[in-house]
Amino acid sequence: MKPLPDYNHSVVEQLNVLTASGELKADPAQLEVAAQLDRILTDLKIRKPAKKKSALGWMFAKKAGLAHSAKGLYVHGSVGRGKTMLMDMFYQLAPIEKKRRCHFHEFMADVHNRVHAHRQKLKNGETKQADPIPPVAAQLLAEAELLCFDEFTVTDIADAMILARLFTELFAHGCTLVTTSNVVPDNLYKDGLNRSLFLPFVDMLKAHVQVVSLDSPTDYRMEKIKSLPVYVTPLGDASDRAMDVAWKELTAGSAAEPTEITMKGRIIPVPRAVGRAARFSFSELCEKPLGASDFLAIADRFDTVFIDHIPLLNADKRNETKRFIILIDAFYDHTVRVFASAAAMPEDLLVTRKGTEGFEFDRTASRLFEMRSADYLALHNEKRPAT
Structure with a gap:
């Protein structure tokens, strides 16, 4: 604007x-x-x-x-x-x-x-x-x-x-x-x-x-979001620009500010937020000591989340992989709209497929694909928490 x-x-x-x-x-x-x-x-x-x-x-x-x-x-x-x-x-x-x-x-x-x-x-x-x-x-x-x-x-x-x-x-x-x-x-x-x-x-x-x-017949934000890329790969300047453009469009150019979520006496830092939209890097979500309850608190507070720089997940990133699986499950169950930049398409993110993570990540990849669909966007818009 x-x-x-x-x-x-x-x-x-x-x-x-x-x-x-x-x-x-x-x-x-x-x-x-x-x-x-x-x-x-x-x-x-x-x-x-x-x-x-x-x-x-x-x-x-x-x-x-x-x-x-x-x-x-x-x-x-x-x-x-x-x-x-x-x-x-x-x-x-x-x-x-x-x-x-x-x-x-x-x-x-x-x-x-x-x-x-x-x-x-x-x-x-x-x-x-x-x-x-x-x-x-x-x-x-x-x-x-x-x-x-x-x-x-x-x-x-x-x-x-x-x-x-x-x-x-x-x-x-x-x-x-x-x-x-x-x-x-x-x-x-x-x-x-x-x-x-x-x-x-x-x-x-x-x-x-x-x-x-304000019961306008048109959902203007839905119209904008439909045209925005929600999963961009590979990582690099082009994907960073695409994420920045989507963030600016979704937030109408409003200035983002850091905020916090208080969770049972603990603080979950949110580096950038505008209204019910938040933006994190992968490391800020999955390389920190966060768990299911933290991700659910984020999903309750925000209905749109940007995740920047999802890397390839190898054997050295087992903890990060587990957190990412839990994170996507929480967001999917709460129909959170996810915008992400990643090193590869969802099915190729997990490089080392061993143990339960390999099996569970198939579900994660499937959900990441579904979360890009028009049907999921419509469900997200319909089921967002009443405020």
Whole structure:
């Protein structure tokens, strides 16, 4: 996509410019969401700033001087309909200095880290504030009065239990939330443990955001992916370029950032991520002490994974071969979309076929072939985890 029009344009105007240039197709559903985003842009320009400037000052304000917040937006709909693109446009235009754009999982990981840090301070006698939520909320609001989340989802009970209290503080003191999701708010944390305790957050959320559906008839991302090579070989400059082009296309050119997945007290580093897409090298996945549970956590967090530089697998790489087999099994079972660059076609990757690895790798090769098919792509799109 070409660079977005300048700061003074609205989201609707940006869509019209891109449609007129032929880069986008006219889409009434997208225009409707764009109009709602422009409404928030206008509200942000006229909003009253918080009277308390410090990170902790408003904690003690009680009922006095609460900030006026612009009513936010919750955009839900199927994948590939343009939610991320519209969020990109809105965030660039938002006339506010203190703003934050991130994936919802990343935000919640940050919240839990801050809560842990506060509890350590309490344990060390550095604070007398027993409840970590007010100071954590104060820190977050001091950094960002506008929060923009990609892929709002709640699957973890720890997240579910903290959200209501956290956003009671944030909303009460002027925070505006704009978020995308694949499900309506009423289906967040569906069938989750102790969900009745989570429902007050859903009611509060709906009171502070306008809920809109983006049900465009076209899955634009599916159209793009169909034309992209998903398995390139042999390794070299040409395959690297092909992977880079596919990554840029899939992520709409958004800047990738490192992130982490917290897994039972351990950290799984993700070197590059944009939304629900992640990019690893073979060595970062299969030459590290990772196992099935780690690969399943990656498959749960991301629905598209790029794997660069899969080498030939010989007898010296037995552990790496085992991990690669487990990795592909996990991704296949979760219908993860895999883009890969490799030294050879799947059936030729395993040079030394001995023992159980040789037998199991036949399944891996077969799955790598199937994961390139149009049928698998359709299944991937249909069965991706609701967020």
